[in-house]
Amino acid sequence: MAKQGPRHAGRALFHEVFGSAPEVGASAPGRVNLLGEHTDYNGGPVLPIALDRRTVVYARAAPGFRFASALEPGVIERRMDEGPLGHWSDYLIGVVRQLVAIGCEVPGADLTVVSAVPAGAGLSSSAALTVSAAAALAQLARRRLTPEELIDVAWRAESEYVGVRCGRMDQTIAVCGRPGMALALETATGQRRMVPFAGSVRLLDSGLRHALVAGEYEHRRIECEEALRRCQRLIPGLTSLAEIPVKALPRIGRLLPRTLARRVRHVVTETTRVREGVDALRRGRRTRFGELLYAGHASLRRDFESSCEEADAIVALARKSGATGARLTGAGWGGVVIILAPERSAGAVVERIQAGFARRFGRIPQAWESRAGGGVRIER
Ligand code: GLA
Numbered sequence: 068m069a070k071q072g073p074r075h076a077g078r079a080l081f082h083e084v085f086g087s088a089p090e091v092g093a094s095a096p097g098r099v100n101l102l103g104e105h106t107d108y109n110g111g112p113v114l115p116i117a118l119d120r121r122t123v124v125y126a127r128a129a130p131g132f133r134f135a136s137a138l139e140p141g142v143i144e145r146r147m148d149e150g151p152l153g154h155w156s157d158y159l160i161g162v163v164r165q166l167v168a169i170g171c172e173v174p175g176a177d178l179t180v181v182s183a184v185p186a187g188a189g190l191s192s193s194a195a196l197t198v199s200a201a202a203a204l205a206q207l208a209r210r211r212l213t214p215e216e217l218i219d220v221a222w223r224a225e226s227e228y229v230g231v232r233c234g235r236m237d238q239t240i241a242v243c244g245r246p247g248m249a250l251a252l253e254t255a256t257g258q259r260r261m262v263p264f265a266g267s268v269r270l271l272d273s274g275l276r277h278a279l280v281a282g283e284y285e286h287r288r289i290e291c292e293e294a295l296r297r298c299q300r301l302i303p304g305l306t307s308l309a310e311i312p313v314k315a316l317p318r319i320g321r322l323l324p325r326t327l328a329r330r331v332r333h334v335v336t337e338t339t340r341v342r343e344g345v346d347a348l349r350r351g352r353r354t355r356f357g358e359l360l361y362a363g364h365a366s367l368r369r370d371f372e373s374s375c376e377e378a379d380a381i382v383a384l385a386r387k388s389g390a391t392g393a394r395l396t397g398a399g400w401g402g403v404v405i406i407l408a409p410e411r412s413a414g415a416v417v418e419r420i421q422a423g424f425a426r427r428f429g430r431i432p433q434a435w436e437s438r439a440g441g442g443v444r445i446e447r
Pocket of ligand 1: 103104
């Protein structure tokens with residue numbers, strides 16, 4: 068698959084499984100969030116880039132729903148009216164139900180998925196899947212969805228049907244990503260601005276995988292909701308944690324339970340880091356941008372407690388090895404660390420980090436190079 072890319076592999080898989088050419092196809096990217104972690108469900112800003120790795124979905128109209136993936140043998144048959152099964156195909160049924168809910172009648176579909184986005188690595192393989200599936204299936208229903216409709220269908224599929232109460236960052240960048248650009252998204256208003264982001268990032272995989280549904284992510288959301296209720300008693304009219312001014316943090320620190328105060332401090336300081344980061348990128352201040360990534364990681368480690376030992380080790384090694392910035396990206400508790408380094412030394416920096424990691428953990432972490440890629444597109 069890797070040799071020819073997911074598009075070619077997707078068509079080949081469709082032929083192999085369903086014995087004909089597909090009628091429609093679409094692809095969407097994973098993402099790397101540069102700055103703004105756990106701010107998207109707290110009314111704050113985020114700054115992701117679309118990955119240059121994509122998920123490709125091909126489909127044809129059919130009487131029922133039959134899905135196949137390059138990652139497992141066989142075909143799974145699903146019904147639209149059944150509940151989630153804890154299987155990847157839930158994301159597809161979630162998409163179908165949301166499409167129908169907005170009047171986009173999907174007849175039934177035979178559908179294949181091939182993805183170059185690693186799952187559970189904090190690179191949003193789930194939004195790559197829901198967005199590409201929604202774009203493919205809407206074609207079967209002969210509907211052109213607006214970017215807002217696509218984002219909404221994909222987000223509702225995940226948050227309402229699959230049951231992960233995520234924010235809207237991943238779906239938005241999977242739809243709106245542009246090559247060479249980062250997306251500055253204000254989640255409180257939906258305002259989107261593109262910010263030039265040339266060059267590449269290196270991604271180092273901690274090797275740990277997270278399970279979002281049952282896990283700590285939901286726990287953090289509940290903590291943030293509780294923290295907001297308490298802060299609203301102190302700051303009348305407050306609607307989200309991201310609105311809290313930095314100067315209110317000492318008072319919040321005195322009045323809230325310690326853990327909740329730390330969660331608030333992360334969201335508030337992360338919000339300022341995103342805004343400063345956008346400014347630093349616009350002015351070409353790469354060193355400053357890198358420092359904000361290091362500060363963001365420290366905040367995830369100490370205040371949001373969503374890091375893990377392996378990611379902390381990679382970030383510490385990155386600093387020692389001459390990286391300008393490094394940070395765990397995505398939901399956390401494992402997955403991928405972004406490394407920023409000057410183009411000419413990036414390869415050597417990554418090798419030093421890998422060697423240091425191998426000395427401590429007995430294995431070499433996988434590394435990739437990635438650039439800001441494009442968002443959803445139709446595939447033939
Ligand atoms: C996951 C969610 C996003 C966001 C990040 C953390 O990727 O899907 O909505 O909350 O975690 O920043």
